[in-house]
Amino acid sequence: xxxxxxxxxxxxxxxxxxxxxxxxxxxxxxxxxxxxxxxxxxxxxxxxxxxxxxxxxxxxxxxxxxxxxxxxxxxxxxxxxxxxxxxxxxxxxxxxxxxxxxxxxxxxxxxxxxxxxxxxxxxxxxxxxxxxxxxxxxxxxxxxxxxxxxxxxxxxxxxxxxxxxxxxxxxxxxxxxxxxxxxxxxxxxxxxxxxxxxxxxxxxxxxxxxxxxxxxxxxxxxxxxxxxxxxxxxxxxxxxxxxxxxxxxxxxxxxxxxxxxxxxxxxxxxxxxxxxxxxxxxxxxxxxxxxx
Numbered sequence: 350x351x352x353x354x355x356x357x358x359x360x361x362x363x364x365x366x367x368x369x370x371x372x373x374x375x376x377x378x379x380x381x382x383x384x385x386x387x388x389x390x391x392x393x394x395x396x397x398x399x400x401x402x403x404x405x406x407x408x409x410x411x412x413x414x415x416x417x418x419x420x421x422x423x424x425x426x427x428x429x430x431x432x433x434x435x436x437x438x439x440x441x442x443x444x445x446x447x448x449x450x451x452x453x454x455x456x457x458x459x460x461x462x463x464x465x466x467x468x469x470x471x472x473x474x475x476x477x478x479x480x481x482x483x484x485x486x487x488x489x490x491x492x493x494x495x496x497x498x499x500x501x502x503x504x505x506x507x508x509x510x511x512x513x514x515x516x517x518x519x520x521x522x523x524x525x526x527x528x529x530x531x532x533x534x535x536x537x538x539x540x541x542x543x544x545x546x547x548x549x550x551x552x553x554x555x556x557x558x559x560x561x562x563x564x565x566x567x568x569x570x571x572x573x574x575x576x577x578x579x580x581x582x583x584x585x586x587x588x589x590x591x592x593x594x595x596x597x598x599x600x601x602x603x604x605x606x607x608x609x610x611x612x613x614x615x616x617x618x619x620x621x622x623x624x625x626x627x628x629x630x631x632x633x634x635x636x637x638x639x640x641x
Contacts, residue, residue, distance in 0.1 A: 419446050422520050426467045427493045436534040451516045457509035464521045465497030471517030472578045474594050476510040484510050487552040487598035489528035489576025499525055501541045515584050551641050558637040564605045566635035573638055582624040
């Protein structure tokens with residue numbers, strides 16, 4: 350729906366709506382479209398009014414209630430908070446604040462990228478995987494970044510699996526809308542190009558770490574990186590799911606976690622990890638933690 354700025358929205362049930370409906374033929378295409386929910390509003394040019402139908406009005410009210418939360422979420426994501434206000438305003442029309450559940454898969458290798466995600470306090474693990482085969486971690490994404498960077502390169506199909514490892518909020522935007530805004534926002538393109546280069550460097554370091562460093566050091570690094578992204582020392586993760594992320598057997602995670610607990614660096618029980626001694630855990634971690 351589009352309308353001139355001078356048009357003012359009216360509510361369902363007003364005389365304006367009744368007058369407008371009287372102009373539609375009984376059973377005609379306009380009436381059929383309204384009955385099917387295909388029309389959001391009626392423009393009454395004779396009175397300079399936009400008459401919102403119920404679904405459209407509810408949607409607008411819901412959007413108005415959620416907007417302050419969306420604006421707060423924009424500030425909480427490093428990439429979005431770096432943008433000038435004009436570019437943020439263009440993005441706001443397509444941003445949706447969603448809760449990502451632990452274990453959810455956002456992208457799959459070879460599948461179309463339907464949405465880009467800007468995490469707020471959730472953490473997503475990027476896995477290099479082939480179809481249904483077991484993947485291996487090539488990066489973590491939290492409030493500092495985004496998931497769906499391939500869209501920046503005009504690639505609409507994912508090459509990685511994006512797995513939510515800690516539940517939390519994220520801003521979601523449809524890929525088509527994102528590409529359209531991207532073409533209009535110079536700063537957004539510059540920020541994301543730098544981010545894409547950084548993620549490529551991180552992926553290379555992560556692959557090297559997975560190949561050459563001991564599991565205890567890798568586990569310490571991973572726990573610290575998640576803690577950094579959620580600003581908390583405690584979070585939920587099962588040893589089985591972490592074994593899948595780090596591409597090792599579960600028994601290896603159990604032994605490594607047992608060693609870290611014996612050193613009184615962490616506590617891990619019932620799928621919940623608590624970092625007890627952060628400095629000690631940093632000392633146990635490989636040098637990749639600081640580099641990444």
